[in-house]
Amino acid sequence: MDLSRQLRTVALAVGLILPSADVLSATLMHNINGYHTTEKALEQFDAIAFDQGKVLATGDYGALVKRYPKAKKIDGKGRTLLPGLIDAHGHVLAQGQLESQIELRDLGLEETLAAIKKYSSQLQPGQWLQGRGWNQVLWPGKDFPTREQLDALEIDHPIWLRRIDGHAGWANSKALQLAGIDRMTKAPEGGEIHRLDSGEPSGVLIDNAMALVEQAIPAPSLQEKKAALTQAFELALSLGLTGIHDAGIDSGTLKAYRQLAEEEAIPLRLYPMISAAEKDLPQLLDAGHIGSPEDRLYVRSIKLYTDGALGSRGAALLEPYHDRPKETGLLLYPESEILSLLKLATDNGFQVNIHAIGDRANQLVLDHLETLNDNKDQKPFRHRVEHAQVLRVADITRFPELNLIASMQPTHATSDKNMAGDRLGNARLEGAYAWRKFLDQGTRIAAGSDFPVEPVNPLFGIHAAVTRRDRSGQPADGWRTKEAMTLEEALRAFTLDAAYASHQEQIIGNLEPGKYADFILLDGNIFSIDPQQIWQVKVEETWVEGDRIYTRGQ
Structure with a gap:
């Protein structure tokens, strides 16, 4: 912790011991609809007092103004105040990089190809055309694309486009040539190279095979990484996020984070997970945790992938895919190696956050x-089990025994609803996206978005958690609504339980006295409007440690 923050912490501790905080320059925000969740209940308040970056009290304005008569007063103008929201699973660098790449989310095939052609005109000679977001499930026939479709655009650039889930990529012939991929190239273990009838690579590579192309793409510099991270920070703050758990970073990104921390250029709370694929993982773990729960940068976990994603049929299943009876998905590591990596992390005191989507991966x-x-x-x-997306119902009940956290992304259910039944069949849906089963047995859900797989906006996630409908209101009655969360549960999943998942619930996650004054102001009350409108609510202001660092329109 830096010296200035230590002094602030000491000052607050002294202030809380005093019978009155008048000796401090407190701020009292009133005329608000305030909500937060504690371990026991949802609490409401119409005023909040804070000083030196931390909360003094929440409650009735009349009572608080008597306790803090000299406080600076701010009129909240009747807006809704919530604790700062936490995304428990996002990819910060990828989101920042996407700001300067092409995004293909929700486009049909012809729209996708037209967008790629148009985007190519702004590239420099020799530059790779990169982007992500394509989803063949939305296209007629739902077939995977091919390099031939990209080649027909006559774009003189290597093209590499990640699927929306990030577990498949689509390349043109020029990209394959630069990567040295031809009909003789074998897929690595845990990966797949799709092929044309001729035996030539089709241009689509799944999971571990994607590295064959990506190793040919020039790596971003340290300064480029820092710039991309900074762009992602700004976007996150504008959408009400004051904390992000970065789900898998390499040593270069860790270096960028550490430099930004030294420069005091991190404006929100980051909990990066070190990628288990890092070649110097033993050395990184041996060096111990980075930072403390109070710091803007806190590193004490690893991220390990066990399988791929459902949409690209890389999720590892116990039984074959319903729509591809000869396939059961991919394990990205041999089973014995998974156990060795878990042991390496825990022997060094690191939490393990394990990507598992299919029921076989989760059981393993x-x-x-x-x-x-x-x-x-x-x-x-x-x-933590990251995604915990498809499980046998009997395996869901194993979570409490080990105090496991289900790190889940509500918008995945509303995005996957048109595909999940095709992949799994109806029987396996019983244990899929099963938030209610986890909650009813006492398992904490740490909610996130998996951005840029899904949009960054956490209110989209709260909406999906409560309604089980997409943002166009479909299906009208919701999709498998028996697994929906209450609004209080959804808020807790994006605040207090997300903080618990990063060992930070003592300092953030709600607005109890002594915790950091991280909060947001909204232009609508999510507790009084039609739940289907929650996703439309806008963030007016974002505050971190009692400082307003984002104002809408400024």
């Missing part, structure tokens, strides 16, 4: 964590 993760627990109590680590 649970089995390995139980094996670790036999030798050392794993509960204090608060290990």
Whole structure:
């Protein structure tokens, strides 16, 4: 913790001991519709007092103005105040880079090709055309694309476009040539190269095979990474995020983060997970945690992928895909190697956050964590299963025994609703996107978006969690609504339980006295409007440690 923050913490501690905070330059914001969740209940308040970056009290304005008569008063103008929202699973660098690439989300095939052609005109000679967001499930026939479609655009640039889930990529012939990929190239373990009838690569590569192309793309410089991260910070703050758990970073991105922290250029709270694929992972873990819960940069976990995604049929299933009976998906690591990586992390005191989408991947993760627990109590680590998307119902009940957190992304359900049944069949949907089953057994859900797979806006996630409908209101009655969250649960998943998932619930996650004054002001009351309108609510202001750092329109 830097010296200035230590002094602020000490000053606050002294102030809280005093019978009155008049000796401090407190601020009292009133005329608000305030809400936050505690471990026991949803609480409402119409005023909040804060000073030195931390909350003094919430409650009735009349009572607080008597306690803090000398406080600076701010009229909240009747707006809704919530704790700063936390995205428990996003990809910060990828989001920042996407700001300068082409985004293809929600486009049909012809629209996608037209957008690529138009975008290519702004590139420099020899520059790679990069982007993401295509989704063949939205196209007629739902077939994967091919390099031939890109080649027909006659674009003189190598093209590499990640699928919306990030677990498949689409290349043109020029990109394949630069990467040295031809009909003789074998896919690495945990990856797949789609092929044309001729045996030539089609241009689509799945999971670990994507690295064959990406290693040929010039790596961004440290300064470019810092610039992309900064762009993502600004976007996040404008949407009400005061905390992000970055789901898998390499050593170069970690270096960029550390430089930004040293420059005091991180305006929100970051909880990056070190990628288990890092070649120097043992050395990074041996160096120990970075920062503390109070710091803007706090590193004490790893991110490990076990399988791919459902949309690209890379999710590892116990039984074959309903719409592809000969396929069961991919494991990205051999089983024994997964256990070794988990042990390496826990032996060094690191939490493990494990990507598992298919029911086979989830069962495997649970089995390995139980094996670790036999030798050392794993509960204090608060290990997380990232996505926990498709499980046997019997495996869902195994989470409480190990104090596992289900790190889930509500908008995945509303995006996948038209595809999940095709991939799984109806029987396996019983344990898919099953938020209610987790909550009813006492498992905490740390909610996120998985941006840029989904939009960054956390209010989209709260809307999806409550309605199980997409933003166009479909399906009208919701999709498998028995698994929906209440609004209070959804807010808690994006605040207090997300903070618990990063071992920070003592300092953020709600607005109890002594916690950081991280909060947002909204232009609508999500607790009084039609739930279908929640996603339309805008963030008016974002405050971090009692400082207003974003104002809409400025």
